[in-house]
Amino acid sequence: MASAFIAAYGWTSFLFVIAANWRWMEIAPLQPDEALGLVYRHNEHGVGLYMSALQTTSMSLAFLTSIPLFFLAIWMIPKKNVRVAKSPLAIHANWDLDGSKLLYGAAFCVGVFATAALLYLVGPRVIGALNAAGFVLHLG
Numbered sequence: 452m453a454s455a456f457i458a459a460y461g462w463t464s465f466l467f468v469i470a471a472n473w474r475w476m477e478i479a480p481l482q483p484d485e486a487l488g489l490v491y492r493h494n495e496h497g498v499g500l501y502m503s504a505l506q507t508t509s510m511s512l513a514f515l516t517s518i519p520l521f522f523l524a525i526w527m528i529p530k531k532n533v534r535v536a537k538s539p540l541a542i543h544a545n546w547d548l549d550g551s552k553l554l555y556g557a558a559f560c561v562g563v564f565a566t567a568a569l570l571y572l573v574g575p576r577v578i579g580a581l582n583a584a585g586f587v588l589h590l591g
Contacts, residue, residue, distance in 0.1 A: 452558040453527065454527035454528045455558035455559040456559075456561070456562035457521075457524035458520075458528075459559045459565070460566045461520040461524060462517075462563070464513040464514075464570060465514070465518065465521070467570050475500075475502060479493065480501050481498070482501065493591065504582040505578050507589045508588045508589070509570075509575070512578070512588055515588075528555075530546040533545075
């Protein structure tokens with residue numbers, strides 16, 4: 452069921468990136484504010500907004516881990532009756548779960564709540580410690 456937890460993290464953290472970006476876009480200033488630490492320029496559809504080290508690092512780490520881990524989880528899922536269709540432009544695959552769909556769904560739901568707790572309770576402390584140590588991840 453590790454694949455369910457990893458898939459839940461990937462899905463939930465990607466939604467976190469979208470929600471955080473949407474929320475922080477509303478309150479981010481158009482000019483840098485060094486007194487508040489809002490000095491990292493974030494280009495949002497041609498508009499330059501300024502964010503803090505905590506904001507930019509948390510969004511960047513969540514984004515950079517969400518998509519690869521989600522695809523890793525898809526690869527890890529126990530499968531049976533795999534059907535693959537290939538075309539010059541795409542590959543499409545269908546499969547049946549090799550195990551209980553109810554158990555996998557329950558593990559995914561637990562993973563969603565665990566990820567939310569990780570992102571909102573543990574994440575700010577970890578990102579704050581990384582920022583204090585001089586690590587800032589900024590994707591622009």
